[in-house]
Amino acid sequence: MRDAEGNRYDIHHLIPLEYAHLFPRLDINAAANLKALGKPVHEGINKIWNVFRTGAGRTASPEQVQQMVAITQRHFGRWFNKVYEPSQSDALLERATAEALKDVRALVAR
Template sequence: MHEDIVRRWREGVVEGFTWLAQRGAQELALWYVGAVAIRGAGFLAVRGGGIVRKALRQGKEAASGWLRTMLSRVSQSEGRAFERLWAKVQLEGERALTTSERSELRALMARIEKLASTPLDFGEKHGLRKAARAAYKNVHSDLARTMDAFPERYPVHHRRPLEYAHLFPEQDVNASSRLAVVQDFIHERVSRVWTKFRTAQRTATRDEVDAATRIIDSHFESWYHRVEVPRGEQAFIERAEQAALEALRARFPKVN
């Protein structure tokens, strides 16, 4: 997809925009990243600030995923403004932007910069969970039918909880590598472990959250991406929960 966008960006802006317009604003994020890759870090598009620049330099998939997720967090009017302004850049070139439009685009990127380091509210978490489920099924199409048939039984787990997204502002919280489907009774136990950590480390740092994620993953990852876990494995899952708690206590003594 990305290569096709870059090729169209280079060879035929009008044709490419017609093709892109049929796919909506979500794919506009891919085109944006493609243009930045071609034009370099000095391009107007990356002048939102340090977080924006760092995020857009991660590589095509990580960068476009990050931007797509961030665009889902802005208001509808801001999303439409991004689409309108960036479409004009693609159709007519950067120089076609008026002074006010140039300022508007920069202000929007500054808004995204600030939003990336702001804790998610309830509505944003709900929207990102819904988007995560759709993204996960797209990558794991072999599990999609089962997930659709029993949505409550197979939640999509954010390996790093959404409440800590602002500690990692340049990373896409909905990246496929950070998601895993788990059966509901396993998810309950994983969530209990995270609750223990959350209660003990009320002002957790980025490094502490990373450490907790590695510990919890190491004890539960054998049940990630599985939709057929026999209840007979319950004893192993209970032991995994206790082992994860013991490992957390060794690293974070306040965990009870």
């Protein structure tokens, strides 16, 4: 996929490569774990994963990572493998990122 300027979309791993060791049976690079994203969406997702990394770090459990995937899908799934239209989506993305950050902070606080 490409954006309006012809730039290729980012590819996002639902379960990031750094947590692949927690899922030894998963092919981390399989299509089911990969999503094409417009850059603004990928930046929002990276923002929430960075909060998770800071809070859970290297001690993250498989369950916590799966909860992060669920948070990502719930808040950002509408843009997976879809064309990102800034004029229609920027405000929605801002709200989605804010709500996802609340969920992630609650997850790492447990």
